[in-house]
Amino acid sequence: MLVLIKNGITAAFVVLLSFAPITTVQAADIDFSCMSHKVWPKSHLSNRYRGFDVVLQNNCPGPVYWSMCIERINAESSSVWETLKPSGYVEAEKKARVNLQTKKNKGKTTFRQRYEEFYVNIGYSIESAASVECVANACEASKRDLRKAIQSNEMDWEKAERALQSKIASECPDTGWDTATRQECELQVRSDSAEQIGQFSDRDAELREQMAAIDPDRCTVYSGALVNE
Structure with missing residues (x-):
């Protein structure tokens, strides 16, 4: 299943690598340390943007719903200018992947242009509609x-x-x-x-x-x- 999320000029691709329906399980307290994620830079063919994969790995005994909050920030003002919230689920021993492109910052510098920065936070659930907290504003306040x-x-x-x-x-x-x-x-x-x-x-x-x-x-x-x- 391929979901394309568009917001203005931005596109994030969410590839769900599992297809079987999930069974809802009630649990008061679940340890999701069996879920992990990494943000991988992709090889780039142009200096107009940089690509990244946010890869989830499910090492839990069963399927897990997930939701991400990906926030692009303006580093000069420490403000969030775009928020993406892809979501889905991933079967045990499977992966899910979100692809993101970051473009050049429209800053004041000429000699050292930088690519946009972004935060990623992920919430998990064994039930549908996993909730997730967006963290950029609090993190930027501390920085x-x-x-x-x-x-x-x-x-x-x-x-x-x-x-x-x-x-x-x-x-x-x-x-x-x-x-x-x-x-x-x-x-x-x-x-x-x-x-x-x-x-x-x-x-x-x-x-x-x-x-x-x-x-x-x-x-x-x-x-x-x-x-x-």
């Missing part, structure tokens, strides 16, 4: 100060990159004749500035590592990679 620090570093990083481009244009003019000399000149200028530029990169990695350490079981955010990486 607000780090988000501001990341944005401040990126603004300084952007200024440094612009200054570097101006320096290259000034010191390595493009005459249209000796491209080899210009390329050599540009490499030298970039090499001279590598330590300065690297400080911004290191600071960014440090801040994102701190952000990733905040309630990782609940508040892991996916994607957000640099477009040219």
Whole structure:
């Protein structure tokens, strides 16, 4: 069974890899530790978007209903701009898969465009209509100060990159004749500035590592990679 969920320009494909009808079972307290999920990046053929698979694995003794809350966020404002809620069920020892595409952020930076980020939370039930909590707003509230620090570093990083481009244009003019000399000149200028530029990169990695350490079981955010990486 293939379900296509569309919301504006977004499309998420939910592939249900089990087909038999499920029998409703009453239970007061169920341990769903036998359910697991992973978010896998897919190989990409274009830098216009990145693809991901959210894969559920049912290692429980019987079938399980599931519901996801997938929230795309605007990292600059820490706000949710789109919520997807695919749902279905998966038989024991089977998998279910949701495919998601993340596009480029429409941010202010020129040199370091990033892909959209998203949160995933999943609810399970042995009865129909599993409920799920959306977590992005609460998670982003706990990350607000780090988000501001990341944005401040990126603004300084952007200024440094612009200054570097101006320096290259000034010191390595493009005459249209000796491209080899210009390329050599540009490499030298970039090499001279590598330590300065690297400080911004290191600071960014440090801040994102701190952000990733905040309630990782609940508040892991996916994607957000640099477009040219």
